[in-house]
Amino acid sequence: MEQLLNLINEVSSVDEMETVINAIKKKQKELKAELTLKALKNFEVGDVVLCNSTAGIEKATITKINRTTADIEIGKNKYTAPLSILKPMEVA
Numbered sequence: 603m604e605q606l607l608n609l610i611n612e613v614s615s616v617d618e619m620e621t622v623i624n625a626i627k628k629k630q631k632e633l634k635a636e637l638t639l640k641a642l643k644n645f646e647v648g649d650v651v652l653c654n655s656t657a658g659i660e661k662a663t664i665t666k667i668n669r670t671t672a673d674i675e676i677g678k679n680k681y682t683a684p685l686s687i688l689k690p691m692e693v694a
Contacts, residue, residue: 634686638670641685645672652689661691 613619645651645664653662653674662683666673671682 634684637686638684641672641688642667644690645685645688650691652691653683654687662688664688 610622613622645667647664647667649664651662651664651674652659653676655676660676662674662676662681664672664674665680667685668682671684672688674681674683674688
């Protein structure tokens with residue numbers, strides 16, 4: 603990782619920086635797609651999951667699963683959340 607940061611610091615033109623940014627965005631998109639596929643395989647309607655929200659990590663219940671998002675309930679509030687931000691509850 604340190605080597606990568608050093609190479610980025612050596613970027614000397616806007617065109618080179620745009621190439622680096624595009625590569626990072628492409629990799630980010632690939633990683634999110636992997637998380638979404640994993641979530642689609644692991645989650646079912648009715649599952650209780652952990653969700654990152656503006657209030658912190660909260661317990662949510664999945665009410666519907668879409669292609670890349672899930673409808674969830676946190677308390678009495680309903681939200682649509684990307685599958686990539688949902689985490690399974692740890693089994694005790």
